[in-house]
Amino acid sequence: MSIAILWHDWPMSTHSDTLPAHNEETWNDYYAASLKRGKHPLYQVLQPYLEKPGTALELGCGVGHGVLYLVSEGWKVVAADINERALEIVRSRLGESNLSDVEFVLSSIEDLKFEPARFDLVVAGYCLFFVPENAFLTAWVNLCNGIKPKGLFMGQFMGPEDDWADDGLTVQTSAQIDELLAGFEILHHDEENKIGTTSIGKSKHWHIHHVIARKLH
Ligand SMILES: C[S@@+](CC[C@H](N)C(=O)[O-])C[C@H]1O[C@@H](n2cnc3c(N)ncnc32)[C@H](O)[C@@H]1O
DSSP states (O other): OOOOEEOOOTTTOSOOEEOSOOOHHHHHHHHHHHHHSOOOTHHHHHGGGOOSOOEEEEETOTTOHHHHHHHHTTOEEEEEESOHHHHHHHHHHSOGGGGGGEEEEEOOTTTOOOOTTOEEEEEEOSOGGGSOHHHHHHHHHHHHHHEEEEEEEEEEEEOTTSTTGGGTOOOOOHHHHHHHTTTEEEEEEEEEEEEEEOTTSOEEEEEEEEEEEEEOO
């Protein structure tokens, strides 16, 4: 599968991503680019809902913009990624004094194990669509079980009209996303379905759902 490192400018758009790949070299390029950007604008939307610090899980944490932000807000964070390099970068970005606030877990989303109702917040930024389709539902149910009643979910789902939908990523229709989120109150849902440009000026159709939701029970 060919690989491209393509992303929008955070301030102009809500996107940043790569084509699906577990190619270490490619992810390294992605991480280098990601380090130059700040955290995703969706965190600003999330901020008012973070009433008090708790315990968060960040899936597919990448270079850890979310981890660093949450730790700075007083949260304890489990930082999980399938790629060891991502965890190394997050570790190196945390000051000595903050290391004890973060537990590092090298795991795919689909293989991750944690006790039920452990988390006040689960973040899955641009990573759920890397979960293989045949493992997605089980992984989603597991993730939901990990969230406390009234806890929060923030993340992205990919829609079927995304240019990369045919590249082996797992996509959901709007109706499927509604079903996945049936046990949640939707606090924010922004569907982006439009031609955009990438950092290298290439045109690409983005179809991404940005979601913040609160678990009902
Ligand atoms: C596009 S990056 C997003 C990073 C970060 N969440 C962000 O929004 O900046 C996707 C991350 O998910 C990780 N990843 C890819 N497939 C994964 C999987 N099946 N389980 C866990 N992490 C995965 C990659 O190693 C990468 O760090």
